[in-house]
Amino acid sequence: MNKNYDNYLRKPKTEIVTGILSVLVLGGLLVIASTSPFFIINLLKGFGSLKKYPKKRVYNTFYNLKKQGLINFHNKGGQIYIELTEKGKRKAGWMQIDNLEIEKSKQWDKKWRMVMFDIAQIKRQDREALRGKLKQLGFFLFQKSVWVIPYSCEKEIKMLKDFFGLKDYEIRLITVSDIGEDGELKEFFKL
Numbered sequence: 001m002n003k004n005y006d007n008y009l010r011k012p013k014t015e016i017v018t019g020i021l022s023v024l025v026l027g028g029l030l031v032i033a034s035t036s037p038f039f040i041i042n043l044l045k046g047f048g049s050l051k052k053y054p055k056k057r058v059y060n061t062f063y064n065l066k067k068q069g070l071i072n073f074h075n076k077g078g079q080i081y082i083e084l085t086e087k088g089k090r091k092a093g094w095m096q097i098d099n100l101e102i103e104k105s106k107q108w109d110k111k112w113r114m115v116m117f118d119i120a121q122i123k124r125q126d127r128e129a130l131r132g133k134l135k136q137l138g139f140f141l142f143q144k145s146v147w148v149i150p151y152s153c154e155k156e157i158k159m160l161k162d163f164f165g166l167k168d169y170e171i172r173l174i175t176v177s178d179i180g181e182d183g184e185l186k187e188f189f190k191l
Helices: 003-009 015-027 039-046 055-067 086-098 121-136 154-164 183-189
Strands: 029-033 071-076 079-084 112-117 140-143 146-149 171-176
Touching: 055 071, 079 086, 086 154, 112 121, 121 154, 140 183, 154 171
Parallel strands: none
Antiparallel strands: 029 079, 071 079, 112 146, 112 171, 140 146
16 A cells, blocks of 8 residues: 555554544534633543543643644634534544444345445546445445445445445445355354
8 A cells, every 4th residue: 555545544643632533523623712721621622532631641642633624723703613614524433333233133134235336447546445444344245335234234334335436326325136056155154
């Protein structure tokens, strides 16, 4: 893989970074009163999970995230707005994708989920990353660019589609009751 692509996909190094990026992904934007002399205390209130860390360390983490171009601060009318940059959104998106799992239902509904994709050569890195993620999620390679799993996965495939910026014609999820001879699949998934 491309060295720059590897660096961009690297996980955050600390729980603090993960906590900050997660809050900003969920909330989209955080507003803090900047006129208060207790700015860092207000900041920690906005990020409740970070209260267990020394204030200086949290402050330094925010500074480093800004320096890396992952977050921006805007002062408007006495309020500080903290938001993810496009680069920060990609990093936070990778964190979500990295932690993605498909829940295995206890009772199989006798339906197969087929993910098919046709991604252009120009997006080769995305195609390879998608293949790797499908394999990691437990999909079975049924045919070239056709992966199968017996569990509901609409939400997870939508997240992958959005993360990689794929169009409807580039990736499809189809649910089928009859896939033909499925003995190998049943054995693979222990059904």
